[in-house]
Amino acid sequence: MKKTMRTILPLSLAFMLLLQGCAGGKKADVPFTPKYDKDTEFSLTVAGSYGNFESLEAEFERFYEYYPNANLQYVTMDDYNNVISSALAGSEPPDIFMTNGAMIGNEMYDDMFEACEVLSDPSSGIDYSCIRDSLIRTTDSGDVVMLPIFTTSYGMLVNLDIFEKEGLKVPTDFKEFKDVCAKLKSAGYDSPVMGTDRFSGSGLFNCFVYPMFAYDVINNSDKVDSLNNLEPSAGELMRPALERLDEFVNSDCIDVAKCQEEITDEYDSVIMRFFEGDVPMMLAAGDVVSGTAKRESKSDAFSAHPFKYGFFAAPAGDEGGYFINSISVCFSVNKNSRNLDMTNEFMRFLISGKELRNMASLKRLIAPVDDFSSDEMYSALAGIPDKRSFSDKETGLLDPAVRQFRAAIYAVGNGQMSVDEAVAAYGSIPEE
């Protein structure tokens, strides 16, 4: 279980893939061969929550090389999670739409899943064997209705120039972390670590200790069911992570109030604050990292004084940090699509190692194929040993359990609960 996914240095893996295509027993990339007449005229709509989706639009352009008369459009939907079901039932339903693993098991999305094409059905013609098995989610009936497009992780953005300037090394375990933070603090950095104080997965507390908690869950798999059943007794499994969080927020490492004041959202504000250049470490999810490239030019401070930065695992554990690979975005196909054949044709084109890597590279996210991403931004993750590298799916946690953990860390991190209270309240901790 622990080794179902290997974290390999992106560059070395990229080299391997050059030789082998989809490694680990996967089929090598096969060049896309159009099934239909290239002059076929058709329009497809992809709906999602991203305000813009340039990496997908780049794939549209590549797809046009095979079908020059195609017209593909990405539509941003407001209040996506609430609207998607209506949109699928409405007069202008999308052909492809964004989904994610957290939606599975949530009744709210039953209608949505009802509209999904079963991609594991051979009739769809979609070969997703290049995607890592550990990232493939199925419904209770075992059907594959969503395919991961991007994956993410939780960790921190590190301003490497500050570390170089202060003569420090990026910490790899919690002890080093505290030492470094103390030195940075004394060097004038009021809050050596910052992040957005939000309930979501991008929240700073989640980014810091969720991988540690997931690691503990994987090592105590016998208690997963209790956690998923929200049994209060299972809350004890949160204790190590909550205590580490409590220690973190009460150390010199972070000024939570400062974070609340200066970082007003979980995306733009996180990036723009980091680009101010005075934050040594910014806790963030991979989705936030994906927005950095475009915002470099938007930041006057960064434009004036650019610096080197990278994504690292948060060193919450005594032995070191943990790398958890979570699904960021999946694509599902509307089985009622007015042009299902061509929708599947586009999916067939998109679900390949080559195209998924292209998209991940443009988006600065981690590809769901075996070589993650060739982006140097994530190169530091390669140094994490296999035993502390795993996928979200391996925890076996369902979304309600995850949300209870987030509620616990949100409460503890903000001083609303003690560790004991949070542990005891598992299953009934107020959520957002």
Next chain:
Amino acid sequence: MGFILFIIIGYANIRAEESSKNGIIGFEKMTVTTNQIITNYLDDEQHLCDIWADYINSSAKDGTPMSAEDVMAFIRKASISSEIEGHLIFLDSPERAGLSTTAKVSDPDVYTVSYKKIDIFDNIENVVDSTDVVNLTRAYTNPMNGVQSIAFYNFVTVLDEDDGELKDALLMRVVPLSSLEQKLVFLKGEYENVEISLVDRDGNYVIHGRSFKNSNFFEYYKSYNAASAGEYEHVTREIAGGTGTMTIRNHKGEDCILSYTPLKTMTTWILLAYIPASDLVANRSIDWLLLAIATFGFMILLIFNSIVFMTYNRKLAEAAQQANEANEAKSNFLSTMSHDIRTPMNAILGLNEMILRDSDDDNIRMYSENIKTAGSTLLGIINDILDFSKIEAGKMEIINVDYSSASLLNDLVNMVQKKADDKGLSFNLDIDRNIPSILNGDEIRIKQIIINILSNAVKYTKEGSITFSAQAHKPEDKPGAVMIRVSVADTGIGIKPEDLDKLFVAFERIEEKKNRNIEGTGLGMTIVQRFLGMMGSHLEVESEYGRGSVFSFELEQKVVKWDPIGDFEEAFRRSLSERINYREKFTAPDARVLVVDDTPVNLTVFVNLLKQTGIRIDTAESGDEGISLFRNKPYDVIFLDHMMPDKDGIETLQEMKSIKDAPNASVPVICLTANAISGMREMYTNAGFDDYLTKPIDAERLELMLLEYLPGDKVTPVSDDNDDTDDYVLPDLLYGIKEIDVESGLNYCGDGESYVMTLGMYSASAEKKAEEIENYRAAGDIKNATVKIHALKSASRAIGALELGEFAAKLEKAGNSGDIETLDKELGELLSRYRQLASDLEPLNETE
């Protein structure tokens, strides 16, 4: 052609640019029109929304406020389109919640709607409650059906049924975005690929065109256009500032035309119309088509003109070629003819001289004198033609040599004095005694110039005098030279002023009818003027018609020896007296002369010219033969032909001079040559000759030369009462030989005895000569073979074998021109005829 094409292309480009500009202007107008359509549409929709709001608010004013449910019911009735929804949002609801006229498509029982997570009300507090303003949301996803929509809104007052209070609410008229897009369908006809977007002043999309990437237009612009910060600032200011058009790059790197204008009713929103530039410039194809047709037409015209010009040029070139060939042929003809005439003239004049000497019959002597005069005239004409053809061909050169001015003057006077005497004209001399004795210049051409002028003076003067003047003076700026001014004044017929221009035109003769009895080619003055021009001078003419003319010119000559010539007239008178004495015949029976020439006939003429002198003459037909005689016999004078095959005259002389023990080591050697050009004396003197004599051999000159070089004790003057007659009877067999013309042969050879002797020699040497020709040809020595054929030609003509001579002349020409094919083809026949003739003449040698 290129210029016209340049103009056309320039014009087409201007037209294309105009067309492009017009296209852009048209597109901009379309944008403004679209603006109006959208504005009208928005106004209409807003107006409908306002009607709803007015009705609801008027109910409230009237004291019968409508509840939320009432409002929904009212709108359901009022709305005639199922696509249009009404949403009523309570402003005091933190969830931005309210009711919808239609149920949620995913749950037909749900009519509640929430805008909590749809960020479209940021500026709702600033919205003006007015029927004059369009209150419009950005495009958003209708939470009830997931359709991209826009919403018009206004404020209403409704009754809260829970507490019976009036509450402010927002009434929204929600319209699918596709409804607005349908209003723009009209654009698809003219602008197939146009896309319309609406953005706010910050560039955020209200309505998002499909091709526009990013969530913000300005961000899109920045992503795909390499613009500096200043340019980016300029673009954002322009677009936010008013109506206009600009070119931007899209995500494909294509140039696109972006037309922008603020919405009339919502100036914070900007309408963007975007189309690939290639769609707008498509109209250029009309101009390019026109250009292509015009270019094609001009190309056809060019090709046609080229063909016509090429045809004419080819014809002109052919005509020019023919003219050149004709001119060349003419020159060759003149040259060949002159040369070929000169050769028999040698025989004519030589033999005529013998007639003059040998005949006692006055009539015959008179005829002979006439022959001599006519022959001399003919020779002069031929020389003129030869010179003129050389000048025309550019082959005439001025060759400067040292010469004796006295000798030159002497020759001139000698040549003209007799002519003047014959016409009874007084020939006066006015020679400057200070003329330097040795000058440097082209003696031959100077002599030719002056003789021409003097001869003309004699020819065109019936009575009176000819005055020949030569004066010298030193130019101040050239110490080594002297200016010689020569003038010839006559009392002749003179020239009319209007005829003076004709004087120097080739072949043009003045008053030809009047002067038809005067011989001449019309070349004389032309040649004079050309020669003077080549020497840097020109001929001046002063004439009074009926009174006489003065021809003069001035020549600069380098001075070799400044010694003055002294009293030339006195010297001339003395020489004249001596010359008259020379007319007496002399004998020199003890004298011995050797003459070497490869042409037997020339030898015969030479021998016969001196026959009366009794001089013992040995002949040799080659250099080697001559050398052999040179070794063994003592001679008083040796005549050596220059042009001979194998060993020419100069080579023969050098070999003779190298023989130390020969009895003729100090004997004078005279060169016989046909090259009568300047520098010959110098050349032959340098080669070791003592003097030279030109061919045709002038008997008088030959005698004078012999008197000069023979030892005085061997020369005895004799009286001219010689009564020898030619009573020699020709053998009958001669008249039976078709190849020869006996009369011609006699004319060439002088008398019957000489003729028979010449024929014998011809026959005896034939086989040897024929073999020589064959051997030279077999060895590939075309040059010597041709020289021998030349000799055969001369010899054959001399014995009256005229056709055989012509045949030889033809092959000689072929040999000179390198026409080996003709030479090889016809040489056999020539030699066959030659041998046959020799065989026919063989009895003559047996008889001897």
